[in-house]
Amino acid sequence: MAFHGARRVRRAVRALAAGVWECLVSFGSLQAAGGFGQDDGARPLSEPPPGHPERLRPDVPMTALERALLKELDPAD
Numbered sequence: 001m002a003f004h005g006a007r008r009v010r011r012a013v014r015a016l017a018a019g020v021w022e023c024l025v026s027f028g029s030l031q032a033a034g035g036f037g038q039d040d041g042a043r044p045l046s047e048p049p050p051g052h053p054e055r056l057r058p059d060v061p062m063t064a065l066e067r068a069l070l071k072e073l074d075p076a077d
Helices: 006-032 064-073
Strands: none
Touching: none
16 A cells, blocks of 8 residues: 555656756757857957946946955956
């Protein structure tokens, strides 16, 4: 005789397996389309693209916090 609640456990396991399956199918589709591991030679951006809400303002001096963060991220400067 199965324990009480076995049906609920089976349902939960099936739902989890279905979710894992969907993730694997999505990952495989992306792999097949060449979505991972390709280097298209793009350089890192030096500034946000046009129309981006964050804009660099060379005319406005950096705050003390921004200078500290820059020093923390890039100690060579």
